[in-house]
Amino acid sequence: MDNNNKKEVGPKPKKKLNSWWKVALIALIAGLIGGGVAYGAGNFISNGFSTSSSSVPSGSSKAGGTKVNQSNVKGSSQSTKAFNQVKSSVVSVINLQAQSSSGDSLTGMFGQSSSSDSSSSNSALEAASEGSGVIYKKNGNTAYVVTNNHVVSGSSKLEVILSSGKKINAKIVGTDATTDLAVLKINAANVSTVASFGNSNQIEAGQSVLAIGSPLGSDYATSVTEGIISAKKRTVQVQDNSGSTTGNASVIQTDAAINPGNSGGPLINLAGQVIGINSMKLSSDEEGTSVEGMGFSIPSNEVVSVINQLVKNGKITRPALGIELVGLDNISAAQQKSILKVPSSVTKGIVVMKILSPSAAGNAGLKKYDVITELDGEKVTDEAKLKDALYKHKIGDSVSVKYYRGGDLKTATIKLSESTSSLSSESSSE
DSSP: OOTTTTEEESOEESOHHHHHHHHHHHHHHHHHHHHHHHHHHHHHHHHHSOOSOOSOOOSOOGGGOOOOOOOSOOSOOHHHHHHHHHGGGEEEEEEEEEEEEESOHHHHHTTOOOHHHHTOEEEEEEEEEEEEEEEEEEETTEEEEEEOHHHHTTOSEEEEEOTTSOEEEEEEEEEETTTTEEEEEEEOTTOOOOOOBOOGGGOOTTOEEEEEEOTTSGGGTTEEEEEEEEEEEEEEEEEOTTSOEEEEEEEEEEOSOOOTTOTTOEEEOTTSOEEEEEEEEEOBOTTOOBOOSOEEEEEHHHHHHHHHHHHHHSSOOOEEOOEEEEEGGGSOHHHIIIIIOOOTTOOOOEEEEEEOSSOHHHHTTOOTTOEEEEETTEEOOSHHHHHHHHTTSOTTOEEEEEEEETTEEEEEEEEOEEOOGGGOOSSEEO
16 A cells, blocks of 8 residues: 555565564663653652661572463363464465665675676565465365465565475466455475365454464464454555555455555454455555554455455456446545435435446446446445446346436436456546
8 A cells, every 4th residue: 555545454564684683672672661660669769768678588498489370261262263263264465576686795805706607687586575375176186275466466486485494486366456366386295284265245343353374474373363343344545555546445444453465464353264365454544544453355255256366367357337436435525416406315326427438338328426326236335346236247238227317316327348457547437
């Protein structure tokens, strides 16, 4: 995510020495502060409230021993059982990219060179970032991993580190920037566990969930955090690694800690089922106010639909209306009345801001400032609802729409066309 939106997404840049230095520094500062507080408090108590008996008792110290007792926690918690069920299917994903370097640095240091080395630049693959993934299927010698598109974006080569620590090569099956999902395939020889998906439509706010992955990279592989589902559906902007907006997504909000490197890992319920793929977190708002506990995961039902198409076709082909749009609730009441002229009873819908080219909606007669309130019999209250209704159809299908133009309710039949890169813009488009 870009700095303006303050959304942090997963891959962790490979700066391990820097990270360890910061950890050591923080630990040192914390130790100094702790020691200072304890020392000051001790002096205050000693100086202000001294007692007559302050000498250390004499005699044997043999009675000062202790022992480790049996833990009073019996059995495994539901969280532990769920984690153990899934942990072996969670992997780290290493994104290797070409790094250009001129000559041999060791040779240069010692003043040695050759005519062939000095005139050429060597290209090497280095780890550019790390993310997470989860193995969801094993078929013969092949196992399939789902992760985020932004985890694998720009890679020259991919490696996967299994929960056992074994590193193996991975290959991209297909990617989808719109949903930020990707499917990889690996050799299944060392794969013993695959995860299963639960129905994300059946989740409820307040349910306990676990996030598993590699925060800050594979040094912390298979880390688990616990939280709850904060909201079943939130609409957030999806951006690629360059900061370009690829559209809006309907996601699960959770307060389970999701950090850089967790991207692509699973969000699971206490039955050990994957209900989401962790994708991003919000660290602060546009005014710079810091926030905690706002992580977002792609719902499992959408994940399954997308990855099945990626395995089958290597890409996702979607129907489109061919419009730029904005939610009606983002338009001021004054402009709704003066420009859109919608009835005061209409408070939810999608406003057509521009007819793109090509445009299925334009071919059906829709124009700028039309307000779409229904598609194929389903109420359209926001962009997420529009996508839900639209993506149930195939390219070439005809769908009916209801929309307001001025104060009049109209209907039209739209023959859906294929979405193309030409429909992308700074505004949301469908």
